[in-house]
Amino acid sequence: MIAQVRGRLAVKEPHRIVVDVNGVGYLLFIPLSTFYQLPEVPGEVCLHTHTHVRDDAIQLFGFHTRDEQLLFELLQGVSGIGPRLATNILSGISVDELISALSGGDLPRLRAVPGVGKKLAERLVVELRDKVPNLRLPAQTIRAALAPAEDRTVDDVVSALVNLGCNRKEAVQAAEAARKELGAAAEFEQLIKAALRSLRDA
Numbered sequence: 001m002i003a004q005v006r007g008r009l010a011v012k013e014p015h016r017i018v019v020d021v022n023g024v025g026y027l028l029f030i031p032l033s034t035f036y037q038l039p040e041v042p043g044e045v046c047l048h049t050h051t052h053v054r055d056d057a058i059q060l061f062g063f064h065t066r067d068e069q070l071l072f073e074l075l076q077g078v079s080g081i082g083p084r085l086a087t088n089i090l091s092g093i094s095v096d097e098l099i100s101a102l103s104g105g106d107l108p109r110l111r112a113v114p115g116v117g118k119k120l121a122e123r124l125v126v127e128l129r130d131k132v133p134n135l136r137l138p139a140q141t142i143r144a145a146l147a148p149a150e151d152r153t154v155d156d157v158v159s160a161l162v163n164l165g166c167n168r169k170e171a172v173q174a175a176e177a178a179r180k181e182l183g184a185a186a187e188f189e190q191l192i193k194a195a196l197r198s199l200r201d202a
Helices: 066-076 083-092 095-104 107-111 118-128 137-143 148-163 168-182 188-201
Strands: 004-013 016-021 024-029 044-053 058-063
Touching: 004 024, 016 044, 024 058, 024 083, 044 066, 058 066, 058 083, 066 083, 066 095, 066 118, 066 148, 083 095, 095 107, 095 118, 107 118, 148 168, 148 188, 168 188
Parallel strands: none
Antiparallel strands: 004 016, 004 044, 016 024, 044 058
């Protein structure tokens, strides 16, 4: 899984970009919120990425912030929302507005987003209302205590645990416990095993 792409911006379009990484061009689909934060070609970029695997293709989706990526992954967990629609939703509403609308059950605001009708707006609130309040917990909790490289690794562990069905708060606690147990040199595979062990023994 490709978790991050850093390189020179070779192509810049509203919904997709190409990043040149040592001579290899990576095509990334992006929301408009990320597009507006990009430098002009050939500026250097570093994006969080989500790897989407289909039967006929492997697609990369890029995000300027970790919050965008986390919301993208949450949206994909809702029935009827694929990666393209999740990207379109993030293009039509800011991260802060989306979190507020989901937390507050603001159906009119959600329905104003292109591609979101009445039924989908209701489904978004029902399925995500209780998940978004802790969305920024990993960044708030972990960045205060860890160096940048460690932060990224622990964030990846948290994301993996959530994808496995764990509650985000429990995932953060398990990731922090694993880091304390194994130390700063521990790699992702070691941390995820220790975190899963921590959750199992809790």
